[in-house]
Amino acid sequence: MAPFDPHSFADSSQPFATHISLTLYLDFSGSSIHGSALLTFPAPHSGPLTLDSRSLTIESVLDPRSLSPLPFFASSSTGDSATDPIKGSPLTITLASHSSVLIVFCTSPSSSALQWLSPAQTFSRYHPFVYTQCQSIHARSVFPCQDTPAARIRYSARLNLPRPLSAVMSASKVSRREPVLGEASPSVPDSVWCSHDRIVEEFSMNQPIPPYLFAFAVGDIDGRDIGPRTRVYAEGGAEVLEAAAREFAGVEEMVMVGESLFGPYEWERFDLLVLPPSFPYGGMENPRMVFLTPTVIKGDATGAQVVAHELAHSWTGNLITNKTNEDFWLNEGFTTYAERRIVEVVQGKERADLNIGIGWRGLHDEMIRFKDKMEFTKLKTKQEGVDPDDVYSQVPYEKGFQFLWRIERQIGRPAFDEFLKKYIATFKFQSIDTDTFLEFLKANIPGIENQINLHLWVNGTGIPPDAMEPVSAIYTEIVSLAREFISGKVPTEEEVSHWHGQEWELYLENLPNSVEASQVTALDSRYRLSESQDFEVKVAFLQLAISSGCKEYFAEVERTLKQVGRMKYLRPLYTTLVQGNAKEEERLLAKRIYEEARDFYHPIARGVVESIFSTRL
Known part of the structure; x- marks a missing residue:
C-alpha cells in the first residue's frame, strides 16, 4: 500500500474514481441515508481498491453489470480495531478488471458531515432540515470514496425526500419528479422509494471537484434571484430571504470584478444558501451553491465580505x-x-x-x-x-x-x-x-x-x-484608541460616529486581554456592545468581559452560545471560559452550557468544543 495523504486510506498505486453516481434515500425519522454509490474509473482495474469511510454500514459491493457480489472488507464501527480515530475505516474491495463498482451503504446518525435538525431547531419550526459539511475529511461519512483533495470527481445524484421539502446541491439541478420503479438503491424497496409522500430531485456536477466540496441541503427552502447568475436561498420564510437578498444585492458586481482580476468564472452559477444558525462556519465555498451562516446578514451589506471570500474560492480552492x-x-x-x-x-x-x-x-x-x-x-x-x-x-x-x-x-x-x-x-x-x-x-x-x-x-x-x-489612517486611528483604553479613555461619540462593525471588531481585538471590570462596563454602558446584532462585535466584547471577570455578562454569553453554532464564536468563548486563568465557576458554566446546547451544534463544532475541554490549560 502506498498512502500519500495523511488523512486518507487512498492508495497512490490505485486509480482514482472519475465519476460517482449516487442514489440517496433520506430517512429523517432515522437520521440516516440509505444509498448506493456507483464509482467509475478511467480504465479497468484488477486487484485491491481502498476507499475511505466513517460511520458507514457497507451492506454489499456489487459488479454493476451482473449485480453479483464482489469481495470486500470493511471494519464494522467505532469499536473496531481497524478504525482510526481520525481517518475512520478503510473499505477494501477486490476487483478483477472492473472499470466500475456499485457500493450499497447506510449512513449513521453520528455521521460527522450530516446535521439533522428537528422542526424546532429551524427558523420556520414547521419542517425538519438536513445539510452536509464535508470539509475537511467528512465526505467519507456520507458515502464511501477516496476522500482526499487530490482526487477530483464528477458526480450525479438522485435524492428521494419527503414531498413537502426541496433540495439544493453544489451541482446543476436536473429535475424534480415523481419516483420511478426500479431506480432505488438495492437496499430500498420500490414500495418505499415510490411512496406517494416522496419526491425525487436529480442533480449533476459536470466539473471535477474534490470530495470535500460535495454538498446538499434538504428542507423547507425558498429562493429569490438577485442577479443574472445568482439566486439566494434560505430556510425560514420571507423575512430571512428578504434580509439575505438585501445583504447580498451586490454579488454580481463581485463576480465581474473577480473575472477581471483572475480570469473567467468557470462554474456557471453562483448561488447562495443561508443555513440555520447551527452551521459551524461563516461560509463554505461549495461550487455553484455557497453555504452561509445567518450571522453574515448584518443589515449594512458588510456581510457580503464573507461572500467575497467564498466567491474568491471559485478560482483559488475550487479551481486549484x-x-x-x-x-x-x-x-x-x-x-x-x-x-x-x-x-x-x-x-x-x-x-x-x-x-x-x-x-x-x-x-x-x-x-x-x-x-x-x-x-x-x-x-x-x-x-x-x-x-x-x-x-x-x-x-x-x-x-x-x-x-x-x-x-x-x-x-x-x-x-x-x-x-x-x-x-x-x-x-x-x-x-x-x-x-x-x-x-x-x-x-x-x-x-x-x-x-x-x-x-x-x-x-x-x-x-x-x-x-x-x-x-492606513483609519487602521492607525483605531489601534491608537485601543491602546489608550488601558489608561481609562473610552472613545468619544465623535470618534466612533463613522464606525461600523469592522471598526469595532478591530478596536476590541486590539484591547488588552484583561482590563478592569469597571472599564468594560463603562464601555458597554455607552455603546451597548453586548447587545450588538453583529456577532463579530458581540463575541469580541463578551470575550473581553469574561477575561475581566464581569459576571453580569455571563447570561449574555450563555444566550450567545445557545443561539449560534459558528465555530468562530464558539472557540474563543469556550476557550476563555475554561482555559488559562479561568475560575472554576466559569468552567462549570461552560460545561453546563455545552451540555444544554450540544444537540444544537453541528458534529464538527461538537468535536472542537470537546477538544477545548480536553486540553484545558
Whole structure:
C-alpha cells in the first residue's frame, strides 16, 4: 500500500474514481441515508481498491453489470480495531478488471458531515432540515470514496425526500419528479422509494471537484434571484430571504470584478444558501451553491465580505485545490488575498485595509494559541496523526495572505496580477502541493528566491520579519484608541460616529486581554456592545468581559452560545471560559452550557468544543 495523504486510506498505486453516481434515500425519522454509490474509473482495474469511510454500514459491493457480489472488507464501527480515530475505516474491495463498482451503504446518525435538525431547531419550526459539511475529511461519512483533495470527481445524484421539502446541491439541478420503479438503491424497496409522500430531485456536477466540496441541503427552502447568475436561498420564510437578498444585492458586481482580476468564472452559477444558525462556519465555498451562516446578514451589506471570500474560492480552492490538508494554505492564503482584492475594488481600499488589520491581529493571536505547537504556525505543515479540524486556524489564511502580499510588494502589483492569471490558467481543475507552486513561482518570476526567503515563509515557524502590518489612517486611528483604553479613555461619540462593525471588531481585538471590570462596563454602558446584532462585535466584547471577570455578562454569553453554532464564536468563548486563568465557576458554566446546547451544534463544532475541554490549560 502506498498512502500519500495523511488523512486518507487512498492508495497512490490505485486509480482514482472519475465519476460517482449516487442514489440517496433520506430517512429523517432515522437520521440516516440509505444509498448506493456507483464509482467509475478511467480504465479497468484488477486487484485491491481502498476507499475511505466513517460511520458507514457497507451492506454489499456489487459488479454493476451482473449485480453479483464482489469481495470486500470493511471494519464494522467505532469499536473496531481497524478504525482510526481520525481517518475512520478503510473499505477494501477486490476487483478483477472492473472499470466500475456499485457500493450499497447506510449512513449513521453520528455521521460527522450530516446535521439533522428537528422542526424546532429551524427558523420556520414547521419542517425538519438536513445539510452536509464535508470539509475537511467528512465526505467519507456520507458515502464511501477516496476522500482526499487530490482526487477530483464528477458526480450525479438522485435524492428521494419527503414531498413537502426541496433540495439544493453544489451541482446543476436536473429535475424534480415523481419516483420511478426500479431506480432505488438495492437496499430500498420500490414500495418505499415510490411512496406517494416522496419526491425525487436529480442533480449533476459536470466539473471535477474534490470530495470535500460535495454538498446538499434538504428542507423547507425558498429562493429569490438577485442577479443574472445568482439566486439566494434560505430556510425560514420571507423575512430571512428578504434580509439575505438585501445583504447580498451586490454579488454580481463581485463576480465581474473577480473575472477581471483572475480570469473567467468557470462554474456557471453562483448561488447562495443561508443555513440555520447551527452551521459551524461563516461560509463554505461549495461550487455553484455557497453555504452561509445567518450571522453574515448584518443589515449594512458588510456581510457580503464573507461572500467575497467564498466567491474568491471559485478560482483559488475550487479551481486549484491543495493536494492534501498539509498544503491548506494554497486554498486559504490565495483566497484571502483574492477576497481583499475584490473588496478593495467593490468597497474601497480603506475597507480592505481594515480586513488586513483584523487578520494581522488574528495571526498574532494564533501564535499565542500554538506557542507549544509551533509546527502549526508553518504554511507547509506535517499532519500525520493530526485531525485537521483540531488545528484549523487563521494561520493558512493570514500567513498565506502575508506571503502573497510580500511577493506582490516585491515585484509590483501589475506583474503579480499577470502571474496570478497564469497560475490559475495553468493549474485549473488540478490539485497541487506547495512544491509545485514554488517551482512555478521561481520559473515565472526568475530570481525571486534571492529576493524573498521562500523557505522561511513556507517552512519556518512564527511570523517572518518581512510580514507587514497594514498602513492606513483609519487602521492607525483605531489601534491608537485601543491602546489608550488601558489608561481609562473610552472613545468619544465623535470618534466612533463613522464606525461600523469592522471598526469595532478591530478596536476590541486590539484591547488588552484583561482590563478592569469597571472599564468594560463603562464601555458597554455607552455603546451597548453586548447587545450588538453583529456577532463579530458581540463575541469580541463578551470575550473581553469574561477575561475581566464581569459576571453580569455571563447570561449574555450563555444566550450567545445557545443561539449560534459558528465555530468562530464558539472557540474563543469556550476557550476563555475554561482555559488559562479561568475560575472554576466559569468552567462549570461552560460545561453546563455545552451540555444544554450540544444537540444544537453541528458534529464538527461538537468535536472542537470537546477538544477545548480536553486540553484545558
